[in-house]
Amino acid sequence: MTDTPEAPPQQPAAAPAGPGAPNIIRIPILISAILNSLLALSWIPFCITIILTVPLAVLAVFEILLFINLGKPDYATRKPRIKLIAILEMCAVLLGSVGALVCGIIVMVNLDKAIPDGPAAEA
Secondary structure: OOOOOOOOOOOOOOOOOOOOOOHHHHHHHHHHHHHHHHHHHHHOOOHHHHHHHHHHHHHHHHHHHHHHHOOOOOHHHHHHHHHHHHHHHHHHHHHOOHHHHHHHHHHHHHHHHHOOOOHHHOO
């Protein structure tokens, strides 16, 4: 009989990073918010483009608020709002924001994979 100590139990595989929404949804929303903010700020000096600046700034604010809310555990209830923001991101190409179009497409493609429809998402 040998006196070898027992090996400690193995830790499970990597757990999710936190209770919030998956990063495949959160990161493109944040990137789009930053790009829309920068584009709106770059158009402020020109008087004629105020018509374009205000919608981009408002969309950027709503994207930042959505990004913050997706960090909370009840993110599945916000799926309709995520779809709406993704559609508005894709429409932002009409205002000159091509980056928001790409981010909106990424969010729409990955939304059903990241947040499946279930009993918690029907609120």
